[in-house]
Amino acid sequence: MELWFTEHHTEHVKFSMKVKEQLVNKQSDFQHIAVLDTEEFGRVLTLDGYLMVTEKDEFIYHDMIVHVPMATNLNIKKVLVIGAGDGGTIRELTRYPGIEHIDMVEIDPMVVETCKEYIPQTACSLEDKRVHIYYEDGLKFVRRMRDEYDLIIVDSTDPFGPGEGLFTKEFYGNCYNALNDKGILVNQHESTYYDEYVEAMKRAHQRIKETFAIAKVYQAHIPTYPSGHWLFGFASKHYDPEKDLDVEQWNALGIKTKYYNTKLHLGAFALPNYVKEQLSEYE
Numbered sequence: 001m002e003l004w005f006t007e008h009h010t011e012h013v014k015f016s017m018k019v020k021e022q023l024v025n026k027q028s029d030f031q032h033i034a035v036l037d038t039e040e041f042g043r044v045l046t047l048d049g050y051l052m053v054t055e056k057d058e059f060i061y062h063d064m065i066v067h068v069p070m071a072t073n074l075n076i077k078k079v080l081v082i083g084a085g086d087g088g089t090i091r092e093l094t095r096y097p098g099i100e101h102i103d104m105v106e107i108d109p110m111v112v113e114t115c116k117e118y119i120p121q122t123a124c125s126l127e128d129k130r131v132h133i134y135y136e137d138g139l140k141f142v143r144r145m146r147d148e149y150d151l152i153i154v155d156s157t158d159p160f161g162p163g164e165g166l167f168t169k170e171f172y173g174n175c176y177n178a179l180n181d182k183g184i185l186v187n188q189h190e191s192t193y194y195d196e197y198v199e200a201m202k203r204a205h206q207r208i209k210e211t212f213a214i215a216k217v218y219q220a221h222i223p224t225y226p227s228g229h230w231l232f233g234f235a236s237k238h239y240d241p242e243k244d245l246d247v248e249q250w251n252a253l254g255i256k257t258k259y260y261n262t263k264l265h266l267g268a269f270a271l272p273n274y275v276k277e278q279l280s281e282y283e
Contacts (some may be wrong), residue, residue: 005036005044007051009226010194015051017041017224020115020196022159023118028110028183030183035118041224043119045086053086053123056083057223060162062122062189063260064220064232064268065091068185069151071265072234072251074098076150078180082138084155085111087123093153094125095255102131103149105138139171152179154187182238189217192275201231204278208235216241217279218268220259231275242269 003019017038019090024035034046042055066089070076076099081089085106093102104126106112112133115123126133134141142152152175161170175185185208190201209215223231234241247262271279 005038005051007046007049008022010196011193014223015226017044019265024114026110026114028108030108030110033108033110033114035114037110043121045111045115045119051089051123051224053119054224055119057084058088058122059258060220060222060229061225062092063257065089065155065186065188067231067250067255067257067260068218068234068241068265069141069153070096071187071246071262072236072239072244073150073182073184074246074249076184077101078149078151079103079106080142080145080149080152082142082154082156083150084153085113086098086119087112087126089153089155090128091122091125093142094128094130096253100130102128103134104131105134105136105141107135107137109135126225131218139168139174141185142171142174145174147180148178149183150180150229151184151186155190169210172207172211176237179183179237183236185212185233185235186241187233187235189231191227191230192226192278193229193246197226198278202278204233208233211235213237214240216269217271217275219271220268242266 004016004020006014006016007210009015017040019036019038021037023037028032031048036044038044044054045052079093079099081104084090084104090104093099189204191197192201218232220230221228244266248260
């Protein structure tokens with residue numbers, strides 16, 4: 001008998017992968033958590049039936065959500081990460097010796113413990129002495145902060161369930177206040193390929209653009225995410241991710257990546273026309 005995991009990308013589109021074994025199947029106070037060992041993508045984490053991370057392609061997402069802002073300002077010292085229970089974003093951040101302090105806010109401790117045990121590929125740096133983990137609502141945590149961080153990374157789930165509050169105008173305003181005068185905000189920005197995702201992306205972009213002086217969108221190809229075409233938002237009070245990219249200094253660090261490079265950094269901001277048109281009503 002064959003076992004398959006299937007995620008509904010839309011009402012009319014499904015994405016499936018063959019499963020060798022189900023390793024975790026449990027319910028936390030917030031969501032259903034599963035870890036599957038698959039034939040093609042290795043171990044896979046799902047939350048409420050939605051695929052969050054796979055061993056095979058997680059490097060693409062984590063490279064692009066971390067190295068784009070870091071290469072824009074290599075003087076970043078203090079970072080806040082909201083979400084990121086799988087640990088991949090933390091892993092990439094800890095590769096920068098200049099970062100002194102990382103606060104990670106994850107609402108569900110069971111996600112972190114599950115990834116530590118079953119997906120150490122991403123969770124391998126959560127014990128770094130610079131990392132401080134808080135198990136609480138990211139919306140409430142950031143509300144208390146003022147002028148605190150050089151960089152905030154919102155590594156959230158989609159805009160429903162536990163992640164819903166991380167796509168509101170109030171949340172982006174609180175992030176603005178929590179950043180210092182040159183601070184950067186990066187968030188996963190959904191996709192625009194399927195109609196079900198377009199409005200969420202437009203709303204997020206509008207709310208960020210109303211809050212920050214600089215607000216741009218960049219892209220990556222992530223095979224297991226809906227349509228494979230995924231967007232990220234870059235917002236800042238000061239830094240422009242294209243003009244302020246320091247190619248020589250970033251390359252001098254010698255950080256070996258599987259996806260990100262400084263040429264791709266610039267190319268990621270060259271958006272397809274259909275995406276630019278979808279964003280243009282808020283320009």
